[in-house]
Amino acid sequence: MISEKDVKHVASLARIHLKDQEIGRLTKDLEKILDYIHKLNTLDVSGVQPTGHVLPLKNVYRKDAVRPSLAQQEVLKMSVEQQDGFFKVPKVIE
Amino acid sequence: MSQAPKQKYETVIGLEVHLQLDTATKIFCGCANKFGEAPNTLTCPVCLGLPGSLPVVNEKALEYAIKVGLALNCTINPFVKFDRKNYFYPDCPKAYQISQYDFPICRQGYLMIETAEGEPKKVRINRAHLEEDAGKLIHDDAHNCSLVDYNRTGTPLMEIVTEPDLRSADEAYRYLQDLKLTLSYLGVSDCDMEKGSLRCDANISIRPMGEQKLGTKTELKNMNSFKAVKAGLEHEIGRHFAMLESGQSIVQETRLWDEARGRTFTMRSKEEAHDYRYFPEPDLVPLMLDNITVEKVKASLPELPMQKRERLMQRYQLAAYDANILVQDPVLAALFEQCAARYADTKKICNWINGPLMKELNERKTPAATIGLTAENLADLIKRVDEGVLSNLAGKDVLTFMIDTGQSVDTIIKEKGLAQVSDDSALEKIVAEILQEHQDIADQIRAGKESAVGFLVGQAMRKTQGKANPKKIGEIIKKTLSQ
Numbered sequence: 001m002i003s004e005k006d007v008k009h010v011a012s013l014a015r016i017h018l019k020d021q022e023i024g025r026l027t028k029d030l031e032k033i034l035d036y037i038h039k040l041n042t043l044d045v046s047g048v049q050p051t052g053h054v055l056p057l058k059n060v061y062r063k064d065a066v067r068p069s070l071a072q073q074e075v076l077k078m079s080v081e082q083q084d085g086f087f088k089v090p091k092v093i094e
Numbered sequence: 095m096s097q098a099p100k101q102k103y104e105t106v107i108g109l110e111v112h113l114q115l116d117t118a119t120k121i122f123c124g125c126a127n128k129f130g131e132a133p134n135t136l137t138c139p140v141c142l143g144l145p146g147s148l149p150v151v152n153e154k155a156l157e158y159a160i161k162v163g164l165a166l167n168c169t170i171n172p173f174v175k176f177d178r179k180n181y182f183y184p185d186c187p188k189a190y191q192i193s194q195y196d197f198p199i200c201r202q203g204y205l206m207i208e209t210a211e212g213e214p215k216k217v218r219i220n221r222a223h224l225e226e227d228a229g230k231l232i233h234d235d236a237h238n239c240s241l242v243d244y245n246r247t248g249t250p251l252m253e254i255v256t257e258p259d260l261r262s263a264d265e266a267y268r269y270l271q272d273l274k275l276t277l278s279y280l281g282v283s284d285c286d287m288e289k290g291s292l293r294c295d296a297n298i299s300i301r302p303m304g305e306q307k308l309g310t311k312t313e314l315k316n317m318n319s320f321k322a323v324k325a326g327l328e329h330e331i332g333r334h335f336a337m338l339e340s341g342q343s344i345v346q347e348t349r350l351w352d353e354a355r356g357r358t359f360t361m362r363s364k365e366e367a368h369d370y371r372y373f374p375e376p377d378l379v380p381l382m383l384d385n386i387t388v389e390k391v392k393a394s395l396p397e398l399p400m401q402k403r404e405r406l407m408q409r410y411q412l413a414a415y416d417a418n419i420l421v422q423d424p425v426l427a428a429l430f431e432q433c434a435a436r437y438a439d440t441k442k443i444c445n446w447i448n449g450p451l452m453k454e455l456n457e458r459k460t461p462a463a464t465i466g467l468t469a470e471n472l473a474d475l476i477k478r479v480d481e482g483v484l485s486n487l488a489g490k491d492v493l494t495f496m497i498d499t500g501q502s503v504d505t506i507i508k509e510k511g512l513a514q515v516s517d518d519s520a521l522e523k524i525v526a527e528i529l530q531e532h533q534d535i536a537d538q539i540r541a542g543k544e545s546a547v548g549f550l551v552g553q554a555m556r557k558t559q560g561k562a563n564p565k566k567i568g569e570i571i572k573k574t575l576s577q
């Protein structure tokens with residue numbers, strides 16, 4: 001069973017702001033989705049290898065060779081605010 | 095009377111070490127992995143987490159991780175995958191860190207350490223995995239803002255997690271020292287705690303002696319040096335004792351060590367901070383590490399500190415204490431072995447390296463690797479002292495000069511006129527002067543106070559700037575005064 005509290009918790013973890021009526025609707029939707037997923041739990045998968053990735057690929061590496069980075073000003077263009085070459089953000093405390 | 099708390103409770107510590115790997119590039123992109131560059135000059139769409147970019151594993155980082163795992167006696171997992179650890183913080187531009195959750199590279203290893211009592215102890219490693227480092231935050235209190243530098247984002251990081259096997263702050267300190275030594279032998283990191291290339295967090299709890307269940311733990315962070323780890327742990331353990339003794343209970347939380355104030359305090363954190371919602375990283379395919387890959391890395395492992403210690407003890411008949419000092423610095427250990435190939439008295443060579451040479455290095459605050467002292471020169475110097483050509487004292491001066499100039503011992507003796515004076519008539523003249531200057535002492539010796547001879551020998555050495563043969567001087571003094 002999924003509660004409205006669960007939905008609010010998940011939303012806050014994902015930084016999604018929900019309106020009250022959305023919480024009610026999403027609670028029902030998520031309940032249905034989880035019900036469907038729970039059906040998978042009834043299958044016997046004891047002999048099945050866990051899927052690491054959906055592509056049939058493995059061991060993709062790159063050589064440890066330096067490639068040019070972006071210029072500082074190019075990067076800082078993406079910031080809301082900047083100062084002395086740094087991204088400037090509202091104060092965060094550890 | 096109640097028992098002292100330290101006997102009533104048992105301390106339980108587990109350590110989490112983060113090690114920056116010294117690769118040329120970052121773990122998932124080609125940006126240079128360098129410290130100390132101008133902020134935000136070493137980034138690209140991959141390490142900034144821009145939409146559409148794709149990470150690719152640096153093969154060197156993987157090789158280093160396997161190396162670390164093997165050196166720590168771990169099993170290398172044949173199936174390895176990466177996962178996303180989700181959290182929102184400005185040091186993490188993607189809002190998730192690529193890490194490893196259920197299939198880390200290394201599992202179930204151990205590191206042998208020596209306790210304060212000199213007993214060997216096995217500290218089990220639960221796991222060691224690869225992940226990416228976060229950016230660097232500078233908190234600007236004056237302007238009420240934080241500044242972010244993403245150069246460090248994506249630096250290959252290895253997290254090495256022990257089982258809760260450590261029983262005191264001292265044991266944790268010893269583990270950390272031995273871990274650092276082993277890692278530095280591998281050449282995969284500079285292991286510099288002050289620079290942050292080696293970082294250490296601790297889980298601490300205490301429980302009544304004999305109790306099996308673990309007590310409530312606190313996590314301690316922000317210990318930025320080996321000294322800080324010891325002090326921080328000691329303080330936090332003491333806090334646990336005091337809380338339990340006064341009937342309070344420990345709150346499970348993360349605390350920070352405040353070096354300046356010498357105490358720990360609660361880290362202000364948002365609730366839910368530890369709900370990381372790991373899920374498989376869809377942008378990276380799994381790694382299958384077969385035996386051939388692992389064996390290849392194993393073949394590249396250098397001799398590790400413990401092995402080197404054993405070998406030095408067996409091959410050169412060194413005491414455990416001396417061998418231990420030598421293995422702390424592989425450069426000195428190599429210098430020792432090269433000297434031993436030239437001169438048979440290995441105990442003397444060891445004493446010269448662990449004594450006068452170490453003193454020189456400490457005074458110069460320079461690592462052994464940077465001085466141009468050759469084994470040939472050092473071995474010759476030790477020979478000349480043993481032959482009596484140089485006094486011990488003069489030998490030490492020659493060493494100083496040798497390090498400065500790279501000249502051979504014979505050149506230095508000739509240029510500085512340092513050869514030891516063993517010629518009887520010259521020494522007798524010096525003794526006569528000394529006795530003249532210290533008649534009171536001479537009288538004491540005549541009266542039977544043998545121990546005062548040493549003082550006069552010292553005076554003679556001073557007078558001759560260490561050139562007199564002290565053994566002969568002593569004999570002449572005794573002979574003269576007994577006449």
Ligand SMILES: [Zn+2]
Pocket residue numbers: 120123124125136137138139140141142248
């Ligand atoms: Zn990059």
